[in-house]
Amino acid sequence: MAGPTTAERGERKRGTEPARPPGPTGRRRLRLPSPRMRRVLLVSLVAAALLGGGGGWLLYGSQWLRVEHVGTSGTRVLSPEEVRDAAAVPVGAPLISVDTDAIEDRLRRKLPRIDSVDVVRSWPRGIGLKVTERKPVLLLPDGGKFVEVDAKAVRFATVARAPKGVPTLEWAAGRSPSLSRFGTGRLLRAAVRVVGDLPDAVARDTRTVKVRSYDSISLELTEGRTVAWGSSGKGQAKAASLTALMKAAPGAGHFDVTAPTAPAASGS
Structure with missing residues (x-):
């Protein structure tokens, strides 16, 4: 059996031992933070807690960020007072706690004239109500x-x-099968579509939209002129035909665009 080498004998003579491998677990001792580092960590935690509590108090407990005024914009027929009363914004409440969705729902429910509304916080002490009103077309x-x-x-x-420039709808359906088949709701939507497709010049002169059936809608214009429109389908094509027909026969009293590819004018 071979004995110790010359290098090992020299190590022993100098009173040194070869390095020992790590223990069986291979674990290292964890070094705890120094006292100075522990003080820094403690101060940081205390500061974060104070800032969080101070921010919460500022938003919910202080008098600085509370609702003091309510502004409105976009009203045309409604008055700002009507909108503010219906909104019932909780004046004096913390601005951050105001339920803007509930205010929007309340306004649309109480004021059907409102088509859409946007409720915004106006920091530091206000609420803004941006209203879009519905516009009548019939x-x-x-x-x-x-x-x-x-x-x-x-x-x-x-x-x-009656508001100026808005045509009146005349029901002439009587006992028409369209009335029982489609109901007034669908016939009303058809009339609205016709109005929406009218050329601007014709829309300004339209006084009455007469609905006899789903396929028979006509217009009464200024100066005793009339337009047979037919159904609400092919609205853009009918509008283009009517514009061209009126230019070609400016003195006509009756225009028929029920078939937009074959429009006709008559009378004087």
Whole structure:
């Protein structure tokens, strides 16, 4: 059996031992932070807690960020006072806690004239109500008053006086099968589509939209002129044909675009 080498004998003579491998577990001793590092960590944690608590108090507990005024914009028929009353914004409440979605829902429910509304926080102490009102495109006579109908066929308000430039809808369906088959709702939507497709010049002169059936809608214009429109389909083609027909026969009293590829004009 071979004995120790010359190098090992020299190591022993100098009182040194060869390096020992790590223990069986191979674990290293964890070094704890120094006292100075522990103080830094403690101060950081305390500062974070103070800042968090201070921020919460500033948003919810202080008098600085509370609702003091409510502004409105976009109103045309409604008054700002009507909008503010319906919104019922909790003045004095923390601005951060105001439920803007609930205010929007409340406004649309209480004021059907409102088509859309955006409720925004105006820091540091205000709430803004940005309103978009519905615009009438048709009027339904109702016992001396008028029900306003918008471009979505929504009946949203009853007014005592007819707004200028808005045509009146005349039901002439009588006992037409269209009335029982489609109902007034669908016929109303068809009339609204016709109004939306009218050329601007014709829309300005339209006084009455007469609905006899789903396929028979006509217009009464200024100066006693009439237009047979037919159904609400092919609206753009009919509008183009009507524009060309009126230019070609400016003195005509009746225009027929029920078949837009073969329009006709008659009368004087």
